Amino acid sequence: MLVFILKRLVNAIFVMLAVAFLAFAIFQVAGDPVEMLANEQMSQADRDALRDRMGLNDPMPVQFLRFVGNAAQGDFGMSYRNNQDVIGLIAERFPATMELVLVATLISLVVGIPLGILTAIGRGRWYAEGLQFLSIIGVSLPSFVVGIMLILVFSVILGWSPSFGRGEVIDFGWWSTGLLTPSGREALVLPAISLSLYQITLIMRLVRAEMLEVLRTDFIKFARARGIPRRRIWFRHALRNCLMPVVTMTAMNVGVLIAFALITETVFQWPGMGMLFIQAVTFLDFPVMAAYLVIISFIFVVLNTAVDISYAIIDPRLRSAR
């Protein structure tokens, strides 16, 4: 067991090092950072001094190790655009993205699981087949299209919800939340729905497939034979056996949602990490791009490793398999 956990951890560290290398490579494509930072008045001597201070004269491997060392301590340097600490910029935007992602995850569970059950137990009926058909559309629609259509209907035509921004926020230390003010909650509705739509269809399809499988098993037939009411079988017996994969997928997809949030954030002008990243891409602000890449991948890798390890704890067969 310990060996398995160690293996997974070593693997995770290896992947993170590779990601760090990619992030480091961004700077090599980017061109000379001194030119990016220097202003017109700087003399050649000043530039050389800056170059030396930034360690750009050191050999490449030394520079890479320094980058990894700094990144591990949360130091990604200064933004080229406004000379602020990159990690500070990201930390400031982090709560907005996380709130959006967590609310979207919650919506996808609350809506996706019942729809999945419905399509499984009503298989062959018109509403179940209709929902199954709609789910293909849900998977296909790009999230910016969903966002634009929601804005068109609910903001432009009906005028019900705000179409951009986060509303009023309340600060708790370094965390800011929009959940406690009416305008914050209103502003969250459309982006959260738009982000969750894809996830809803995924969960619905997963629950449907799992339910259909479980409903075929002997213990369900036996429960029927014992005269247990259908409803009780569906919700007490069958559903419980479907939830494990749903929990896994939800946990793993939090990382995907954080990445996809950048599209939703762009459409709704939501002041999260994703919008910061897109602005960085537009303005060629490489330190911010590199930091975002490393942080997102870190969240991704941590979630995947945690899921792998928790599986091995629950199911001993997996330990020897890898």
Next chain:
Amino acid sequence: MSQQQNQLSSMTPVPSDEPTASPQDTGKRGKWRDGEIYQSFRRRPATIGAAILLLFLIATAFLSPLFVPQNPYDAAQLDLLNAEIPPIWQADGQWPFILGTDTQGRDVLSAILYGSRVSIVIGVAAVLLSLIVGITFGLLAGYYGGIIDTLLMRLGDVLLSIPTILVAILVSSLARQALPASLRDVGAAGVLVLAIVLSSWVQYARTVRAQASVEREKEYVLAARVLHVPNRRIMLGHILPNTLTPIFVAATLNFGMAILTEATLSFLGIGMPPGQPSLGTLIRLGNDYLFSGSWWIVVFPVMQLSFLVVTVNMIGDWLRDALNPKLR
């Protein structure tokens, strides 16, 4: 469905002229009309509808220069006096701008059809290239194993640990950066293809590798080796045909994904330039006018993109079910 059909279909997974290395199928392959694939296609009216609509969309996109009123990529044909004309069924609509015009006097219908052509071409190119890269790497890794296998699959692991959309965004923005400024607009389509290929080849490579490492141990491969068939021919002629079914499904679904990725990148402003708009670029440009009442500038490109991706995915979804032996 009869027993015979079942039997036939399990031996001819893809209705194609591809040589199949499976030894039992010679002489038993029926006409493809009798096959499971065609039968299950006929049983799903929604899929038939999707296929017809998709063919229509592709045909109109590629034949568009023959009948649309203007070439939306030619700035000389745009007239600012024609800006923001609403669709023809509204009070101020004007012939020949059936779906209205945008703020530069560009006919929305022409722009959509030309834009679809760009989207489709980029999607097809990206899928074909990902297939080539993925199949090559997957075959090499699965057939030879050892150090090649470890290296390639680890590289894949790293790419999979970054969300694909992020890979595509980074590749696209950095590759543009690497191009000289004069080539950026011309090379935009190539950059997009590269970005999509780099973010999607891993999936094919893994599928092919898994299959190839199983096939490698089978007797027909051993026999070929004993006969001194060159490795390249064993891989391409013997093993590859046996890995094609899952690849075929993945390629169809990935075509939809590729169109989506292209549209998303263009929407975010790191894809096709406004001078040669794809559907994503059109949506990005039109999005600014959502509140000014000129809804047609954004709604029609959105509809076209949705139809395109939904129909492709419906066909992919059907193929996956039809080719999956477990579901029969």
